[in-house]
Amino acid sequence: MHYALCLVLFMVGLYGVLVKRNLIKIIVSLVVMESAVNLFIVMVGYRLKGIAPIMDSTIPPDQFVAASVDPIPQALVLTSIVIGVGVTAMTVAIAMRLYERYGTYDIQEIRRLRG
């Protein structure tokens, strides 16, 4: 049920990338798609009524092992979010440069002006 909601979010982002003409909306849809995938990966490692994977001196180790959530998806998503920042920065730089050159953010207009 919750997995299906993540898939709906991904499809909303995919619709934005494929259909919209404004370059800023395409960049924003890429951000939405990447957020949906990150959320799905963290969801796979969730344990009901669990605790976060941070040890304490007050929790005995056996109880911690029996109740913590999976730490590997969280490590992967940490990397993925930082890379998403880099990708967003680079696409925004390209979009600003395109606006300088053609005067518009419309991709069909840019294709027409390129000749």
Added chain:
Amino acid sequence: MLDLLGIVILFTIVAAIVAIEMRDILGVVIAISAVGTGLIIAFFFMLAPDVAIVPIVVEVLTLVILVKATLRPELKTFVGNRDFFGLMVTVAMLLVVGILGMRVFDGLPRFGVPVFASAPNTPGMYYVTNGLRDTGAANIVSSVILDYRAYDTLGEATVLFTAVMGAIAIIRKTARKAPSEPEVSEWQD
């Protein structure tokens, strides 16, 4: 039927639809911040505080960069989608992705019973039981990204470095050409 987590994800979906369909460009940028906020709250529900801190601070940076890219006095706003045939192909592709995605979920375990709890020698179970003894770090996620899987962190630092250098290289060319900005002379080599 929908618990609190489902309501948060539904809010994120509604914010994403609003962001993609809005006409005002500034409204689009603000709606993306709403998507990021819903994502952060969902991460807190997933008991992942380490993962949730990074989008909080990254959202601020993304917001300011997007506002700078879109707020111009001469920006022409327009509405429109691509042509009709492209729209039909897109809807068909989305239906295929949706149906295949739902098939994938049958193979996954139920929500809340993770895969790593099924056997004692999966990597996740090994890291949780031996993390403190092998590395001495109380934060198991830190020990995963900086001791067990440190090579991936090296790759990530390289990718971030390259992306930022690429963005600077793209912007720097325009800064060099304009004759009316004397302050950029420190960046000419």
Added chain:
Amino acid sequence: MAGLGHGGMTPVVRTTAGWMKGFILVFGLYIVAYGHLTPGGGFAGGVILALAFVMLVLAGGRERLPRILSLELVAELDSIGGLIFLGIAMLGMLPGLGGVFFNNFVVKSLHIGTPFHVVSAGIIPLCNISIAIKVASSLFLLFMLLILLRGVYTQEDTRA
């Protein structure tokens, strides 16, 4: 909005930013330094440090940038942070300290530190600090170049 950052903001905003910079920097350093005991780590702390300096430049205006931080120094720090991270990784390969790339030599070979204290977990705090330096300087440089060093350009200025 031509040339975001020209002239800065009102004196109220500038004074408040001057008072807040200490708190934000200390908070960022806390998140970096305790990354192996509480949630946080190098990436989140590095972004917080970059945002503190960005706040100072946005509030004070572009003219105050040379007094706050020089951009060449920030570019050097970026590369130095990455090299320190790689250097710590290579140090694990020395024959006296284990012979494996990225070996946690402080815990495995030298045995320094006790768990749940600040001095523990070997190379993890050192890696956190070097990653924080690198991420902070990268994002500060990117922000400055995307926002400040571009005034109002019309199409005629950049036609090749």
